[in-house]
Amino acid sequence: MKKLPASILGICSMVAYVHAQGSFIIDSGFNSGDGSGPLATTGGLVYVPSGGTWVVDTVEDINLGVLWGTSPANVTTALNIDPLGLNTGIYAGTGNWYASQPTGELDITGYGSGALLDINGNQYFPPGQAAGTTIWLVLQGWLGSSTNYAAASIAGQTAPFSITLAANNNPAQPDVHGMGALDLGILIPEPSTLSLSSVSAAVLMLARRKK
Amino acid sequence: MKTKTSLLSAAALAAGLLASQAQSNVYSANVVGYYNLQPTNNNNFTFIANQLDLDGTGTNNTVNSVIGTNLPLNSKILAWNTNSQSFQTITLLASGWTSGAAGPTVKQGLQPGYGVIIQIPGSTPTNITVVGNVLQQTNRFPLPTGLQLISYPFPIGGGLTSNLNFIPNVNVGSSHDSAETWNVGLQSYTIHNWLGTQWSAGDPQLPIGTSFFLKPWQPTIWTNGFVVQ
Numbered sequence: 001m002k003k004l005p006a007s008i009l010g011i012c013s014m015v016a017y018v019h020a021q022g023s024f025i026i027d028s029g030f031n032s033g034d035g036s037g038p039l040a041t042t043g044g045l046v047y048v049p050s051g052g053t054w055v056v057d058t059v060e061d062i063n064l065g066v067l068w069g070t071s072p073a074n075v076t077t078a079l080n081i082d083p084l085g086l087n088t089g090i091y092a093g094t095g096n097w098y099a100s101q102p103t104g105e106l107d108i109t110g111y112g113s114g115a116l117l118d119i120n121g122n123q124y125f126p127p128g129q130a131a132g133t134t135i136w137l138v139l140q141g142w143l144g145s146s147t148n149y150a151a152a153s154i155a156g157q158t159a160p161f162s163i164t165l166a167a168n169n170n171p172a173q174p175d176v177h178g179m180g181a182l183d184l185g186i187l188i189p190e191p192s193t194l195s196l197s198s199v200s201a202a203v204l205m206l207a208r209r210k211k
Numbered sequence: 212m213k214t215k216t217s218l219l220s221a222a223a224l225a226a227g228l229l230a231s232q233a234q235s236n237v238y239s240a241n242v243v244g245y246y247n248l249q250p251t252n253n254n255n256f257t258f259i260a261n262q263l264d265l266d267g268t269g270t271n272n273t274v275n276s277v278i279g280t281n282l283p284l285n286s287k288i289l290a291w292n293t294n295s296q297s298f299q300t301i302t303l304l305a306s307g308w309t310s311g312a313a314g315p316t317v318k319q320g321l322q323p324g325y326g327v328i329i330q331i332p333g334s335t336p337t338n339i340t341v342v343g344n345v346l347q348q349t350n351r352f353p354l355p356t357g358l359q360l361i362s363y364p365f366p367i368g369g370g371l372t373s374n375l376n377f378i379p380n381v382n383v384g385s386s387h388d389s390a391e392t393w394n395v396g397l398q399s400y401t402i403h404n405w406l407g408t409q410w411s412a413g414d415p416q417l418p419i420g421t422s423f424f425l426k427p428w429q430p431t432i433w434t435n436g437f438v439v440q
Contacts, residue, residue, distance in 0.1 A: 023297065046245050083295075084312050102311065110304055111285070121300030121313035136374075153342055169358055169391070169424060171256040171289055171328050172398070 022131040022165025023123040023173060026066070026081065028115040030177040037181065041159065044181035045114030046141060050152075054183060056114035061099035061107050063185065064116070065140040065149050068126050072160040075138045079125055116176065117195040123173060131167040141182050154185040160185055240439050241267075242345040246366060248420050249338055251395050252331040254287075255371020257308035258393040260362030260422040261324040263343030269364070272321045272343070274301065274308050282337060289328040290320035291360035291424075298328075299375035318322070324352055324364035328393075341420065354427050358391075363423040368413035371403075371423075376435045379405040380427055388431075390415045391424035400424075 031043045037152035038047045038054035046062060047054040076136050080095035086102040087094060097104035103120065110117035116139075126135055142152035150157055158181070163174040219286050250257035251266045261277045274288065286303040292311065299313035320327040323346055350364050363375045371390060372387065379388040391400040392415045404411040415423060 025300070029302075086312065105311075106304075106309065110302065110309065111304075117309075119299070119303060119309055120311040121287075121302070121309070123297040123299075125297075169291070171298065171330070173298070205235070 015101075020167040021125050021133045023125045023131050023168050024127045024163050024165055025121075025123055025173045025175050026064075027175040027180060028177045029111055029113075030175070031115045031179075032113055038183050040181040042161065042178050042180060044158065044179050045115070046108060046116070047181055047183045048143070049187050052188060054187060057184070058112045058114055059103050059109060059144050060143065061109055062085075062097075062141045062143060063099055063146070063149075063152070064097040064107060065095075065126075068138065069160075070129075071138050072136045072162070075160045076135045077126075079124060079126060083118065083122060083124070086120065090147055095099040096114060096148070098146070099186075099191045100149075119184055122136065123168065125168075126165070128184045129165055131165050131170070134162050136162050136166045137176065139176065139179055141181055141184050143184055156182055156184045158182050215337070216318050217321055218229055225253055235297065236391070240347070242347065242439055244345060244366060245340055245342040246420055247338055247340050249336065251336060252283075256330050256331050256393065257326050257395055258326060258328050258422045259339075260323075260328040261341055261343075262323050262345050262362065262364060262366040263419060264298045264323055265343055267346070269323050269346055272318070272323075272361075274317055274321060277321045277341060278339060279306060281431055282339075283331060283333045283389075284337065285332050287330040288317055288320075289297070289330065290317040291358070292316050293336045293355065293357060293359050296358060315409075317407055320360060324350065324361060326360045326362045328360075328422075345437060345439075347438050349438075350420050352435065353390075354425065354431050354433055356425045356427055356429060358424050360422055361425055363417060363435065366419050367437065368417055368419040368421070370416055372410065373414050376410050377425075380429050380431050382407045383428075386428040389426045391426075392416070392421075393423065400409070405415055 029044055038079050048057045066079040066081050067075050068077055068079050077130040078095060081097055082095050082103050089099050091098050096109055106119045107117055127137055138157050140149040140157040142149050143154035144152055144154060146152040158179045161178045248259055261272055265272045266277050282303055284303055289298040289299050289300045292299050299316040301309045301313045301317050319325060346364060369375055387403040390403040394401055401412050403412045403415050417423060
């Protein structure tokens with residue numbers, strides 16, 4: 001007879017586990033080296049343009065926002081990644097990380113490898129999503145003092161990528177190392193000798209035609 | 212995790228007594244000791260506890276005084292925030308341990324009676340020697356409802372109820388206390404439910420230097436103590 005309460009308790013525990021609120025962390029420290037570069041679709045790092053090419057950002061903290069959704073086609077809901085309300089001034093209540101605030105401090109320069117670090121080490125809970133649920137994320141990064149991604153002049157976002165949420169007390173929280181490359185800004189290639197020659201030839205031809 | 216216990220109580224006690232006698236006739240029976248923690252690596256998790264104290268207050272232990280920085284870079288310590296029911300994590304960088312909002316939570320987790328989780332990257336075996344005073348007192352440890360990451364506040368191991376004096380709440384209907392101990396080999400929890408007279412999956416075994424999750428269904432007090440005779 002003693003087996004019955006034990007079984008019931010066991011089932012209750014399993015049910016509680018299945019319905020627990022799911023969570024994840026923002027950390028991509030597993031991604032190292034250059035990965036597959038600025039076009040990486042997984043294992044990506046943060047890149048910034050420099051001298052006409054993409055370079056891994058190791059020296060400049062970034063501003064970060066996170067969108068989430070239940071399918072790759074609807075990753076549109078902003079997630080509050082400042083649950084402790086650490087941002088101040090014009091950044092208070094925006095729910096993003098900022099390089100100049102206690103939220104985004106060291107988010108790049110912590111690892112110094114192009115991977116993301118959460119200085120506050122929080123877990124994040126997409127509302128209404130149970131542990132075991134797969135959701136999709138888009139990370140939006142930008143530089144400068146803008147309070148939001150849309151208004152930033154140097155910005156970029158990842159392609160949607162999936163994570164499966166864990167129970168809150170699971171130490172092995174899913175992180176964002178499955179992200180693609182986060183390329184901030186627009187690459188303006190420096191003119192090569194060949195391209196300069198082509199332009200010169202075109203100009204010359206136009207000039208001759210006019211004659 | 213292998214935990215090697217080497218309390219130097221006798222020698223330390225003798226030394227403490229000698230020192231005290233030389234200065235006055237008041238005896239100060241300080242017990243100083245240490246134990247070694249060998250947390251698993253390869254980014255797996257180990258539940259650890261500091262059961263020794265820096266200065267006898269039980270409140271001033273820090274990540275640097277308990278864990279130190281002689282660990283692989285990017286090692287992590289996870290502490291449980293009982294209010295938010297979530298982990299907060301600090302990371303070992305070249306400049307030292309991060310702090311941020313997680314710092315105070317980790318500090319709380321490193322006081323005797325609480326616990327933290329450590330995650331070590333790489334394959335090199337790691338050893339942490341925990342050194343300090345053995346708190347000597349009768350401890351009344353209030354436990355609210357909800358999950359909490361705790362430990363026995365003295366360097367003694369054993370069964371939670373049979374050796375460490377935790378008396379679970381009386382079950383009412385389906386309401387019952389539960390404990391979650393971490394199986395390092397499997398990297399998963401063993402869940403122990405209080406069945407009224409015994410724990411399912413057995414009395415939670417807590418070696419020295421180990422923390423675990425306890426979830427009382429109603430507030431309770433864990434009364435325990437350690438006094439040198």
